[in-house]
Amino acid sequence: MTDRPIKVLIAKPGLDGHDRGAKVLARGLRDEGFEVVYTGLRQTPEMVATAALQEDVDIVGLSILSGAHMTLVPRICQLLKAEGLSDVLVTAGGIIPDDDVPALKAAGVSAVFGPGTTIAEVATYFRANARPRE
Amino acid sequence: MSSPAGGPAETRWTARATELCGAALSGDRRSLAKLLTAVENRTPVAEAALRRLYPLSGRAHLVGITGPPGAGKSTLVAALVGELRSAGRTVAVVAVDPSSPITGGAILGDRVRMQAYAGDRDVFIRSMAARGHAGGLASTTGAACSVLDAVGFEIVMIETVGTGQSEVEVAAAADTTVVLEAPEMGDEVQAIKAGLLEVADLVVVNKGDRPGAQRTASQLRAMLAGRRGQPGPAVLITTAATGAGVPELLAAIDARRAQGALDDDGATRLARAEAEVRGALADRIGRSLEDAAMAVASEAAVRAVAAHEVDPYTAADELLAGLIGSGRKDSK
Ligand SMILES: Nc1nc2c(ncn2[C@@H]2O[C@H](COP(=O)(O)OP(=O)(O)O)[C@@H](O)[C@H]2O)c(=O)[nH]1
Numbered sequence: 485m486t487d488r489p490i491k492v493l494i495a496k497p498g499l500d501g502h503d504r505g506a507k508v509l510a511r512g513l514r515d516e517g518f519e520v521v522y523t524g525l526r527q528t529p530e531m532v533a534t535a536a537l538q539e540d541v542d543i544v545g546l547s548i549l550s551g552a553h554m555t556l557v558p559r560i561c562q563l564l565k566a567e568g569l570s571d572v573l574v575t576a577g578g579i580i581p582d583d584d585v586p587a588l589k590a591a592g593v594s595a596v597f598g599p600g601t602t603i604a605e606v607a608t609y610f611r612a613n614a615r616p617r618e
Numbered sequence: 619m620s621s622p623a624g625g626p627a628e629t630r631w632t633a634r635a636t637e638l639c640g641a642a643l644s645g646d647r648r649s650l651a652k653l654l655t656a657v658e659n660r661t662p663v664a665e666a667a668l669r670r671l672y673p674l675s676g677r678a679h680l681v682g683i684t685g686p687p688g689a690g691k692s693t694l695v696a697a698l699v700g701e702l703r704s705a706g707r708t709v710a711v712v713a714v715d716p717s718s719p720i721t722g723g724a725i726l727g728d729r730v731r732m733q734a735y736a737g738d739r740d741v742f743i744r745s746m747a748a749r750g751h752a753g754g755l756a757s758t759t760g761a762a763c764s765v766l767d768a769v770g771f772e773i774v775m776i777e778t779v780g781t782g783q784s785e786v787e788v789a790a791a792a793d794t795t796v797v798l799e800a801p802e803m804g805d806e807v808q809a810i811k812a813g814l815l816e817v818a819d820l821v822v823v824n825k826g827d828r829p830g831a832q833r834t835a836s837q838l839r840a841m842l843a844g845r846r847g848q849p850g851p852a853v854l855i856t857t858a859a860t861g862a863g864v865p866e867l868l869a870a871i872d873a874r875r876a877q878g879a880l881d882d883d884g885a886t887r888l889a890r891a892e893a894e895v896r897g898a899l900a901d902r903i904g905r906s907l908e909d910a911a912m913a914v915a916s917e918a919a920v921r922a923v924a925a926h927e928v929d930p931y932t933a934a935d936e937l938l939a940g941l942i943g944s945g946r947k948d949s950k
Binding site: 488489491510511513514515516517518519520521522523524527528530531533534535537538539540567568569617618 | 647648651652654655656658659661663717718721722723724725726727729730733735736737742743744745747749
């Protein structure tokens with residue numbers, strides 16, 4: 485009962501049309517023993533928040549390549565808080581300049597993964613930082 | 619787990635269950651989601667919650683949707699959700715995907731087409747991993763449906779990929795089982811026939827826009843035609859991608875209510891209730907054997923059987939007698 489899988493939402497908010505990286509991450513996390521809800525392309529912040537709520541995920545991993553992270557990510561964090569999901573771990577990955585990281589962390593993102601991050605590193609971070617299970 | 623009944627832990631679980639049930643019943647979706655997690659994880663909170671919610675369930679129409687990968691299940695489920703919502707009806711979807719037998723991980727993907735309902739409180743979509751359960755559904759899918767039923771969803775759809783075995787499980791969990799096929803499967807139509815006959819209440823040939831849909835439907839009708847006085851399942855054609863045929867499918871699903879599919883004393887619901895009781899019983903016996911006192915007795919019994927001093931049947935009888943004895947003590 486203690487080792488039940490951690491549930492992760494992998495979401496691709498924004499308008500860019502590539503989800504190869506997100507799919508590779510989803511499959512990689514599955515192979516690391518996570519239950520991964522993959523929501524597909526072009527998610528609005530509202531869709532991400534609804535999915536996180538209904539699926540009761542422990543972690544929301546946002547993958548953003550479009551450069552719109554400075555608007556999308558804080559908006560998603562705000563919606564999650566409004567839904568009472570402040571204990572959900574939020575991470576971001578994709579192409580995010582170092583200069584933007586402090587602002588994202590201030591908005592509620594706990595980690596920003598750069599392009600070189602391996603799936604094993606992401607998995608280790610998730611296991612160490614996911615909220616305690618009820 | 620093995621805290622005595624009525625102990626402080628049990629009080630805490632019951633209090634948490636009461637809190638979550640109360641909130642979920644008054645429409646709080648986050649509490650509903652938490653209840654479903656408790657059910658999936660088979661926590662003590664889940665059992666306390668289900669004791670409360672079970673009497674409130676039984677009203678929803680549980681509709682299983684299954685079929686081979688790529689037949690269009692998730693597209694069709696989205697189209698049915700659209701049809702239900704335009705009639706102002708509430709709907710929940712439980713989508714079950716397999717877990718990796720090696721890592722226990724899973725990819726749960728069926729929200730992709732449901733994004734139009736992000737702001738709609740009357741649609742609730744939940745993915746579940748089968749978690750090592752062989753048949754296609756998770757062992758907790760039925761209980762999850764009971765929770766969604768109890769909080770008032772009119773229709774609860776159970777979507778899972780058809781594997782041969784899973785159709786049977788879906789049929790056992792659902793009031794109405796819809797088996798989806800894609801056209802032009804050639805010889806495969808023959809192969810699936812036996813399984814279909816057993817479980818399908820409605821057969822749907824999806825991708826009605828593709829050539830061969832009519833032909834596949836007539837083939838299936840001929841194969842599934844009634845035997846021994848029983849009518850075969852209806853065969854419908856849909857084009858989930860455009861919505862064509864979906865209102866007719868929903869009408870056929872709705873008609874099942876009048877045909878008695880949801881009757882408490884009907885074969886489907888009686889069989890389900892029997893499976894639920896037996897499942898709970900087996901669970902309880904399993905857990906009781908892990909309790910401190912019984913664990914000693916059961917290990918001794920296992921050793922005696924291994925040494926061929928006692929036969930397995932006598933050992934089982936003695937353990938069962940011990941369980942019943944300790945059950946009596948507990949209830950005082
Ligand atoms: N031509 C056509 N394609 C469809 C129809 N319904 C679904 N599809 C497509 O078939 C593919 C598989 O559909 P999906 O719903 O994912 O199937 P599932 O694996 O059974 O859930 C997708 O590319 C859909 O767009 C239909 O009615 N007509």
